Structures are given as structure tokens and as C-alpha cells.
Amino acid sequence: MQKIVDKSFEYLSKLSAILVLIVLVTIFWVLFEEAKPAIEAFGIDFLTNSKWAPNLEIFGGAPAIFGSVVSTFLAMIIATPIAIGIAIFLTEIAFEKLKTPIGTAIEMLAAIPSIIYGMWGLFYFAPIIREWFGGNGLGLLTAGIVLSIMILPFMAAITRDSMNTTPDILKESAYALGATKWDVIKDVVIPYAKAGIIGSIILALGRAIGETMAVTFVMGNVHKIPDSIVNAATSIPVTLANEFTEADGDLYYASLFYLALILFVISFVVIATAKFYFLRKVRKEI
Amino acid sequence: MLKKAALTAISLVMISGGAYADRISGAGASFPAPLYYDWAYDYHKATGNEVNYQSIGSGGGIKQVSARIVDFGASDKPLKPKKLDKKRLYQFPAVIGSIVVVYNLPEVKDMELKLENKDIADIFLGKIKYWDDKAIAEDNPGIKLPHKKITVIHRSDGSGTTFNFSYFLSHVSQDWANQVGVGKALDWPVGIGGKGNEGISNLLKQTPYSIGYVEYAYKRKNNFKAATIQTKSGKWVKPVEENFKAAAKYASWKPQNHFYQILVLQPGESSYPIVAGTFILLPREKTETNKKVVSFFDWAFKNGDESAKRLGYIPLPKETKDMIKDYWKEIGIEPK
Numbered sequence: 001m002q003k004i005v006d007k008s009f010e011y012l013s014k015l016s017a018i019l020v021l022i023v024l025v026t027i028f029w030v031l032f033e034e035a036k037p038a039i040e041a042f043g044i045d046f047l048t049n050s051k052w053a054p055n056l057e058i059f060g061g062a063p064a065i066f067g068s069v070v071s072t073f074l075a076m077i078i079a080t081p082i083a084i085g086i087a088i089f090l091t092e093i094a095f096e097k098l099k100t101p102i103g104t105a106i107e108m109l110a111a112i113p114s115i116i117y118g119m120w121g122l123f124y125f126a127p128i129i130r131e132w133f134g135g136n137g138l139g140l141l142t143a144g145i146v147l148s149i150m151i152l153p154f155m156a157a158i159t160r161d162s163m164n165t166t167p168d169i170l171k172e173s174a175y176a177l178g179a180t181k182w183d184v185i186k187d188v189v190i191p192y193a194k195a196g197i198i199g200s201i202i203l204a205l206g207r208a209i210g211e212t213m214a215v216t217f218v219m220g221n222v223h224k225i226p227d228s229i230v231n232a233a234t235s236i237p238v239t240l241a242n243e244f245t246e247a248d249g250d251l252y253y254a255s256l257f258y259l260a261l262i263l264f265v266i267s268f269v270v271i272a273t274a275k276f277y278f279l280r281k282v283r284k285e286i
Numbered sequence: 287m288l289k290k291a292a293l294t295a296i297s298l299v300m301i302s303g304g305a306y307a308d309r310i311s312g313a314g315a316s317f318p319a320p321l322y323y324d325w326a327y328d329y330h331k332a333t334g335n336e337v338n339y340q341s342i343g344s345g346g347g348i349k350q351v352s353a354r355i356v357d358f359g360a361s362d363k364p365l366k367p368k369k370l371d372k373k374r375l376y377q378f379p380a381v382i383g384s385i386v387v388v389y390n391l392p393e394v395k396d397m398e399l400k401l402e403n404k405d406i407a408d409i410f411l412g413k414i415k416y417w418d419d420k421a422i423a424e425d426n427p428g429i430k431l432p433h434k435k436i437t438v439i440h441r442s443d444g445s446g447t448t449f450n451f452s453y454f455l456s457h458v459s460q461d462w463a464n465q466v467g468v469g470k471a472l473d474w475p476v477g478i479g480g481k482g483n484e485g486i487s488n489l490l491k492q493t494p495y496s497i498g499y500v501e502y503a504y505k506r507k508n509n510f511k512a513a514t515i516q517t518k519s520g521k522w523v524k525p526v527e528e529n530f531k532a533a534a535k536y537a538s539w540k541p542q543n544h545f546y547q548i549l550v551l552q553p554g555e556s557s558y559p560i561v562a563g564t565f566i567l568l569p570r571e572k573t574e575t576n577k578k579v580v581s582f583f584d585w586a587f588k589n590g591d592e593s594a595k596r597l598g599y600i601p602l603p604k605e606t607k608d609m610i611k612d613y614w615k616e617i618g619i620e621p622k
Contacts, residue, residue: 054444055452055469123492136437136493138478221442221479232478234442242481243471246345246444252471 031261038254046258052223054243059255063223065262067140067235071215072208074144074229075151080201082148083155087193088185090156091163103160110153118217121146126218135230138220143235146218147211151204158203162196163189202274209267212237236263307333308578313340314347314360315446316482317501318381318564322360324593325586332589337582344446345470351375351567358579359567362446363470367543374570376617377544378610379563380583382537382600384502384530385451386512386560390490391417393432396511397524400425403516403559407459409497410438411466412476417495432495439489439498442479444471450562451499454550458559502530503598515559518551523558527600533557534600541613561600568619576619584611584621 032039038046042059049060086106090099121142129145130137166189174184190197220232221242234242236259247253312322319341326337342350344361351359352373360380370377387406389399401409405421408414414421418431441448449470456463466472478493480486483504490498490510502525505512512525523529536552539545549561566583568576587610591601602610614620 051473053467053469053473054471055467056473058473122488127492136478138489216481221481222477223473234479242442242479243444246343246470248345248348248444248470 028261028264031257031264034257035254035261037250038258041251042255042258046255047262050223050225054247054249054252057249057251059251059258061236061255061259061262063225064234064236064239064259065266066225067143067219067233067238068209068263068266070229071140071143071147071219071233071235072205074140075147075208076201076205078145078148079152079155079204083152083159083200083204084190084197086152086156087159087163088189090160091166092181092185092189103157106153106156108153109149110157114150114211114214115217117146117150118214121214121218129230133230135228136220136232138218139231140219140226140229140233142218142230143215143233144229146214147208150211150214151208154207155200155204158200159193159197162193162199165196166192198274198278202271205274206267206271209270210237210263212241216241236260308335308581309338310336310357310575310578310582311338311340312347312358312360312566312579313342313350313356314567315344315362315564316341317344317362317383317446317562318360318599320503321381321590321594321597321599324597325582325590328589328593329582329585333585335578335582343444344449345444348373348567351569354569354572357569357572357575360564361567362562362564363449364546364548364563364565365544365567366546370544370567376568376570376576376613376619377546377565378583378613379537379539379545379602379606380566380586381594381602382530382534382549382561382563383598384525384533384558384561384600385447385454385499386502386505386510386525387497387499387515388490388505388510388512389497390494391432391511392494394429394511397514397526398426398429399511399513400522401513401515403454403458403520406513406515407455407462409436410440410455410474410476411459411461412438413461434495437493437496438474438477439486439493439496440472440474440477440479441482441486443481443485445482446470446562446564447483447499447501448472450548450550450560453548454560457551501598506598517555517557517559518553521555523556525558527595527598529556529558530561530600533559533561535603537563537603537606539563539606539609541609541616545610545613570617573619577622580614580619581621584614 046061048062050062051058051060090103126137126142129142133141170188171184174188215235216238219234219238221234221238222232223234226233239259240256244256247256322339326339330336344363347359347361350356365377387401402425405414415435416433417436418433423431452468452472456468478489480489483500486498486500487504487508490496514522514524517523532554533552536554536557537549539547549563551559568579587607594601
């Protein structure tokens with residue numbers, strides 16, 4: 001009897017694991033099937049063509065791909081150093097009394113739904129960008145900053161947790177050898193927490209590249225590759241959110257699926273590379 | 287406890303009442319959605335029948351009724367008779383709305399700004415870049431226009447409103463027709479995009495010196511300033527209800543082609559040039575549910591004119607309503 005329970009539990013858990021794989025493959029297959037008409041019509045030129053005119057049945061994905069990549073990139077370069085800074089402050093510098101309130105505040109920031117960031121970005125942040133940097137206030141820069149604020153708590157919390165795992169004995173040994181605080185952070189804490197930091201960057205990247213609602217509000221929603229980062233642009237999720245329900249015409253519909261497929265591949269490749277390349281390297285070093 | 291009992295009693299009444307009532311579902315255009323909600327509410331109060339309408343956009347409405355998911359679809363863009371035959375649909379108009387050109391110019395009052403139709407096209411083409419451009423200043427000698435860059439705001443989603451607006455621009459500007467054309471979603475030469483009439487409204491509110499286009503109901507709701515533009519023959523015409531009505535009078539919808547007609551740029555001394563009918567689509571084979579759907583619209587045509595006016599729409603002229611009733615009779619779906 002006990003054996004049967006054990007066996008069936010084994011099969012059930014195996015099934016759950018395989019289910020994930022099946023879902024992944026099916027999603028890819030559906031996207032590919034639906035995108036087929038557009039893939040046949042435009043081929044690889046879809047990636048470089050920047051004209052998007054649904055009424056003329058001309059579709060090019062370049063502006064959306066560009067917008068996705070650049071806004072995510074901007075978000076990452078803004079958020080990563082700040083997140084690491086917050087984590088260092090919380091683990092190494094702050095008084096015990098400060099740690100909890102600041103840590104909680106950061107976690108609460110992570111709980112805010114993304115659409116609220118979008119609304120805040122549109123009504124309060126866009127005018128500031130317009131004042132300081134020119135343009136309409138809506139565009140890549142605004143989207144990048146709003147995204148960075150969105151992923152910041154996430155990154156900071158994971159980085160802090162992994163820095164917290166640094167054994168005190170290592171730090172104390174370093175201090176005993178005459179290391180300054182800065183030396184300890186640079187040569188002990190950060191190397192020790194590297195895997196966690198990279199992991200947080202990957203998770204944040206995944207969230208930023210697929211983010212839809214917050215970005216739809218502040219991106220400007222224009223199918224053009226902007227000549228400046230303060231100008232309006234679009235991204236893949238934004239295009240899908242804007243146009244999917246109204247897309248009539250087979251080629252239009254298929255082109256949106258083509259974009260979805262590209263987003264799927266981009267995030268897949270980014271996360272896979274990061275996971276296999278960086279994390280493996282880090283593990284070896286440790 | 288008492289409250290709970292009362293609630294149960296209410297829901298029981300609703301359930302038992304529902305068992306005998308008709309229930310129909312529709313989906314489509316967002317442009318007439320506020321009115322359909324209003325009609326459905328009053329219709330339910332008057333007859334106990336339920337109408338469930340989802341505002342998902344004209345394209346979605348056409349898609350869902352073609353796939354027979356909903357009982358009726360709604361679209362701001364009429365389908366051509368050929369397409370209706372192919373998708374096996376019937377079509378008739380339900381109400382008329384108007385599209386106004388709205389601006390956010392702190393210095394200028396509502397309807398004070400005059401824009402030639404051709405200049406509207408040039409602004410949306412990006413050829414006129416500043417508010418004090420000679421082309422605009424010429425028509426507005428009394429106003430001191432600021433030397434500020436114009437921010438164009440357009441729809442980022444596919445939209446029946448965009449279809450009618452671009453149809454208008456294509457007919458007043460050859461350049462627009464050649465470079466951009468007509469459609470529900472376009473390759474906009476300049477500007478920033480907002481999702482839905484609501485999206486445009488939000489962007490317009492918070493972007494000084496911007497210009498956009500919305501359904502009239504949204505202009506009223508948000509207290510926007512709308513431009514005085516030109517009739518087909520070039521006379522100035524204010525965006526007010528009597529001028530919308532004047533244009534609607536020229537609608538020459540006919541049952542023979544399932545009422546296919548675009549209302550933009552009607553003739554007449556005071557016809558506002560951008561008015562648009564919004565249409566209902568029915569699956570041809572579903573006679574029984576179609577009867578329920580037309581019962582709703584029959585009721586709305588009789589009792590719904592007041593709500594339409596209150597919300598900023600123009601009820602169909604009586605002759606059109608009679609024609610639609612004849613159309614129903616002819617295709618065998620008379621209201622109950």
C-alpha cells in the first residue's frame with residue numbers, strides 16, 4: 001500500500017514537472033503557427049522594416065523591437081547600481097533600527113500593481129521629464145525610468161537577501177586583516193553575493209521586457225524608431241496591448257503574433273544565456 | 287441577519303425573474319458604448335430583459351459576431367454588402383455620433399479657434415508645426431496664438447473613430463490620402479498615441495499645446511475645447527449639436543445595401559463634416575435571437591432618444607427608423 005502511494009506520488013510530481021515543459025512548447029508552437037502568414041509574407045525583413053501601416057497591410061517590427069530592447073536596457077542601467085547601493089546600505093551600513101523600516105518600504109514598493117506606476121508616470125512624472133529634458137514627456141526615457149523604479153524593489157530585496165548570507169566569519173576575518181568597510185564590501189560581500197545579484201538582474205530583466213500596462217501609459221505608443229530617447233516610441237507588449245483586440249485582417253493578426261514570437265524568443269535567449277553562462281561561471285568560482 | 291435575508295430575497299427575485307426574461311449579448315464599438323449601457327439599463331427596468339454589451343472595439347465586435355460568439359456585434363465602420371454576404375451578416379445603424387477636433391491651448395477659449403479642414407490635415411501630417419503658423423493665424427486674426435510646438439495626439443489602438451477621422455482627412459487633403467490613407471489603425475506621421483477615447487483624453491489634459499480628436503461625448507464629459515472647422519463647401523461650422531443634426535439629415539441610408547454609407551462630409555450650409563453612424567451586425571441564420579435583439583433596438587428607437595441626446599449622440603431621423611423597421615420585416619425578424 002505504502003509503495004503504491006509512493007509510486008503514484010512520484011508519477012504525479014513527474015507529471016507536474018513535465019507539464020511545465022509541455023506548456024512552454026505549446027505556447028511556442030501556437031505563436032509560431034499563428035505567426036506563419038506574416039513570417040511567410042515578410043520573412044526576416046520584418047525585424048528591420050520600420051514601417052507599420054495596418055491600413056496598407058505593411059508591417060515591420062523594428063520600432064517595437066527597438067523600443068523593447070532600449071527601454072529595458074535603460075531601466076537596467078538605472079536600476080542595477082541603485083539596487084546594489086540599497087542592498088549594501090541595508091546589509092552593511094544602516095543601523096539596526098533603520099533596516100526594518102527601509103526594508104519593509106522597499107518590499108511594499110514591490111507590491112504596487114504596475115498600472116499604478118503607469119498612472120503616476122503619466123500624470124506626475126511625464127511633465128517633469130518634459131520640463132527637464134524636452135520632448136512630450138512621453139517616450140523611451142520616461143518608460144525606462146518608470147520601469148527602473150518598478151523593478152528596483154525586486155532587485156534590491158533579492159540582492160539584500162543574498163548579501164545577508166555572507167558568513168560573518170568571512171567579514172570579520174577581513175576586518176581583522178585590516179580591511180576597510182569598502183574593502184570588505186568590494187572583496188568579500190559582493191563576490192559572495194554575486195550569484196544572487198545576477199539572479200536578481202535576470203528576474204528583473206524578465207519582468208521589464210514583458211511589462212505592458214505601465215509602459216503603455218508612458219511610452220507614447222508610436223511605431224517609429226525615435227531619434228532621441230525623450231521621444232515617443234513603442235515596444236512589443238505595448239503594441240500587442242494596443243492593437244490586438246482591434247486587429248482585423250489575417251496579416252495584421254499574424255504580424256502581432258510574429259511580434260509576440262519575437263518577444264518570446266528574446267526573453268528566452270536573454271534568460272537562458274544569463275542562466276547558463278553567468279550563473280555557471282559564478283558557481284565555478286565559488 | 288435581516289440584511290442578509292433581504293439580499294437573498296432580492297437575488298431570488300432576480301433569478302426567478304431572469305428565468306422568463308430574454309437575455310442577449312453584444313460586443314463591439316466603444317464609441318456608442320455609454321449609450322448602449324444606458325439603453326440596456328432602461329430596457330431592463332421597462333421589460334425585465336437583459337442586454338449585456340461589452341465595449342471591446344469595432345474590430346473585436348466584427349470578429350466575435352462573425353464567429354457567432356455574441357448575439358450581435360457593433361461597429362463604427364459599416365461593412366460593405368459584399369463582406370456582409372461573405373460573413374452572413376445583417377447590418378443596420380443604431381445612432382449617430384460626431385467627432386470633434388479638440389485642443390489644449392490655455393490662451394484660447396472653446397470653439398474660438400478656427401481651423402481650415404486642409405490645415406487640420408497638415409497639422410496631423412506634421413507640416414504645420416507651430417500654433418502661430420501663418421496658415422492658422424490667417425483664420426484667427428483676433429487670437430494671439432503662442433509660438434509653441436503642436437503636439438499631435440492620436441489613437442494607438444485600432445478604432446472606428448480613427449477610421450471616420452482619417453476618411454475625413456483623406457477627402458480634404460490629397461497629401462493625406464497619398465501619404466497616410468484611411469483605416470482604423472494608421473502609420474501616423476507625427477504625434478503620440480493614446481489607447482481609446484479615454485487615452486486621448488488623458489494625454490490631452492496633461493499635455494499643453496496639444497491637439498487630438500475624440501467622440502463628442504468625451505469632449506463634453508472632459509470640458510475640452512473643440513475647434514470650429516469647415517463644412518464641405520468651406521463655410522465655418524461650430525461643433526455644436528444643431529450642426530451635427532444638420533449633417534445627419536443628409537444621411538441617405540438604404541436597406542438595399544444594408545445601410546452602407548459613410549456620413550463624413552455631407553452637403554449643406556451648416557452640416558458639421560465629421561459625423562458617423564454606428565452599426566449593429568446580426569448573424570443571418572439566428573432568426574430567434576435576432577428577434578430578441580431587434581426588440582431591444584425597436585424599444586430603444588421608441589424610448590431612447592432622450593438618453594441619446596443627453597449623452598451627446600444624435601438619434602436617427604424618423605425616416606431612417608421606419609426604413610430599418612421595414613428592413614427587419616423584410617428579412618423576417620420583426621420585433622416581438
